[in-house]
Amino acid sequence: MLPKDFTPVSTVQRYFYALRDSDMWQTINHLQVMTARQIEGREARSSAEVIDSQSLKTTESGGPRGYDAGKKIRGRKRHIITDTLGLMLFVTIRPTRSPQQVQMAELINARDGLVRDRTALKNREKNLTITLLKRQCRQRLEQIDRHIEALDAEIASLIAADAALARRHQILTSIAGVGTLTANQLIATMPELGSLENKQAAALAGLAPIARQSGQWKGKRFITGGRANVRQALYMPALVAARYNPDLQAELLTG
Numbered sequence: 001m002l003p004k005d006f007t008p009v010s011t012v013q014r015y016f017y018a019l020r021d022s023d024m025w026q027t028i029n030h031l032q033v034m035t036a037r038q039i040e041g042r043e044a045r046s047s048a049e050v051i052d053s054q055s056l057k058t059t060e061s062g063g064p065r066g067y068d069a070g071k072k073i074r075g076r077k078r079h080i081i082t083d084t085l086g087l088m089l090f091v092t093i094r095p096t097r098s099p100q101q102v103q104m105a106e107l108i109n110a111r112d113g114l115v116r117d118r119t120a121l122k123n124r125e126k127n128l129t130i131t132l133l134k135r136q137c138r139q140r141l142e143q144i145d146r147h148i149e150a151l152d153a154e155i156a157s158l159i160a161a162d163a164a165l166a167r168r169h170q171i172l173t174s175i176a177g178v179g180t181l182t183a184n185q186l187i188a189t190m191p192e193l194g195s196l197e198n199k200q201a202a203a204l205a206g207l208a209p210i211a212r213q214s215g216q217w218k219g220k221r222f223i224t225g226g227r228a229n230v231r232q233a234l235y236m237p238a239l240v241a242a243r244y245n246p247d248l249q250a251e252l253l254t255g
Contacts, residue, residue, distance in 0.1 A: 033087045047213065048082035053079045097191045100158050100165060104188035107158075111151045112229075118144045138154075155184055167195070177241030177248075185233035205230045 006012055019025055034044040055077050081090040097105070118141060127139045159165045165187055172183035186193055193201060202208040206226020212219035223231075241248045 029088065033083070033089060035082070037085065040085060042085070044081055046092075047211070048084050049089060050082050050084065051079070052082075053077055057059050080099050097188075098162070100162050101191055103186050104155055104184065108149050108185060108188050108214065111148060111155075114144050114148050114151070118148075129140055158189070159184075166192070175241070176245040177237040177239075181236065182233050185229060189227060190230050207231060207234070 002012060037046065037242065038044055078091065082088050096134060121137055121141055121144070125134065127142075128134045128137060140252075159169050168187055169183050172178050172186060173180060190201075192204060196204065197237065200207060204226055206228060207223050208225055208226075209221035211221055242252060
């Protein structure tokens, strides 16, 4: 509720949304943080930051919501970035993963395990000399192939049953170099995709170079952190896109 001496709610909302959409609130917070750090005898800009997330229940009847299977909470996820003094640098709220995305992630993890088993069996098969062991190895490989096909079919049916996931999958696979498996991984394990800025998405995937410096010393930057499964899924598509995607080729040449 607003204080009695405020203007009507609709007027306050209009001004608030205008300031929000122009990033004015972020600018005000940024200046306040820099001032507070200088008062504490620190550099105005922080060199280390802390990231945290929390799943929150929502009571609204509408709006985007998801399900956090780990905490068994249906609602949204709050992401907060602070400096080492605890001063808030950035906050955003996004829906948690939908039940379909949770199921997809579990199916993809099972598929990845089968692929690792298949690779190990194929390597072992090269050194087998006993006929019985060779036959058992071939049977196990055939079984793994059938299980992988069944998992792929189940994942495809989950996507087809959800219009939003199907649309997202269509957009991802329309990108040169991104195939079905990569699109499945991105949909299941990176639900924030599409609601992030480019640099935020890169950091979340662990593809953003992280600065390594202290005082006057500056080290070489490396990509680290983030979601390793997303980073691994993007490795081969990135190599292919670097050769066959004209937009990415132009970006590499100008960068």
